[in-house]
Amino acid sequence: MGDLWTQITTNRVILEKLPEATVETLQMVALSALITLVVGLPLGLLLRSLAPDGLLAHRPVASVLGVVVNVLRSLPFIILALALIPLTRALVGTTLGWQAAVVPLSIGTIPFFARLVETAVRDVAPGKVEAARVMGSTTPKILVAVLVREALPSIVSAFTVTVITLIGFSAMVGAIGAGGLGFLAITYGYQRFDPPVLYSSIVVIVVLVTLVQVVGDALARRLDHR
Template sequence: MGDLWIELTTNRVIQQKLPEATVETLQMVGLSALVVLVVGLPLGLLLRSLASDGLTPNRTASAVLGFVVNTLRALPFIILAVAVIPVTRAIVGTSLGWEAAVVPLSLGTIPFFARLVETAVRDVAPGKVEAARVMGSTTPKILGAVLVREALPAIVSGFTVTVIALIGYSAMVGAIGAGGLGFLAITYGFQRFDPTVLYTSVVVIVVLVTVVQLVGDAVARRLDHR
């Protein structure tokens, strides 16, 4: 244990690079999570609304949108990240750095979160939707005041799972120059044969995942009034 502590406190890469890499991971995950929430939540509601038993059923639109979402979900993330490099350069101006990583991270997880939202709102009791319709509520109001409100604990749990997936994906994009803990682990740990840097990066990632899970579970429990 003493040797490990000495190695941790004297390793220059850990001292100089680990704090910066951790901040980069938090930045790319945080911004990507915001984009996923802003785009994925309405997309999930739209998927549910267009279904055959939804508020505004449309078989053709539902099939097309479902196909696009399923196709993006089916792509392995690392392949998607490489495939959208031209798009990333067009949006950000570069394919390197944590800012560039936001593009593939968002594209890779928006469909995932949208499906979780769709599943969450599908479980809302149909009677509550019908009651809102009888009272003259509009479709947007039913979506927000009934479906989202009733499914909020499940949506929060789904968003927690999505953020954890983003943390894992952020480590993958480190392999293509995105920065963060993944880049630190691969470049300074694996490629330079420094197991201390490698395993320390992994430990920090595990800590981040644990914190996100604990916070997400606490928020979901607080919102669940059943």
């Protein structure tokens, strides 16, 4: 154990590249999470609203939208990332670096988060929606003031799970040159046979996941007034 600690604390790759890789991972995860929240939350509300018992019930549109979301969710992420290389190059101008990773990360997690939001708002008591309708509330107001407000703790928990998923996905895109901790672990730790780099990257990823889970759980508990 002491020898491993000495190898880690004296490893130039760890000392020079681990902080940079950590920052890259944080950047790609933060930006992807923001995009996922901005797009996935309305999409989840739309999926629920278009359902047969929703506020904007429309079975044909709901079916088409559901198929698109399910297809994107069913693709293994690494395959999706490879398939999106032309789109990534068109939007970002390159397929390398953490900025390029934001495209597949966002597209891969938006449908995942949207389904979690749909499930969360479905659990809101129908009576509260009907009461808002009786009082003359508009559909947008019901969506925000009733569905989102009542399901907020569950939505926060869903977003926490999504961010943790993004951290895992960010390690995967390291295999295709996206930078971050995944790239460091694969390129320097695995391909160059440097176990301390590999283990250090894993430890940082575990710490990030743990922090996100702790903060997300605490926030969800604070928002839950049941």
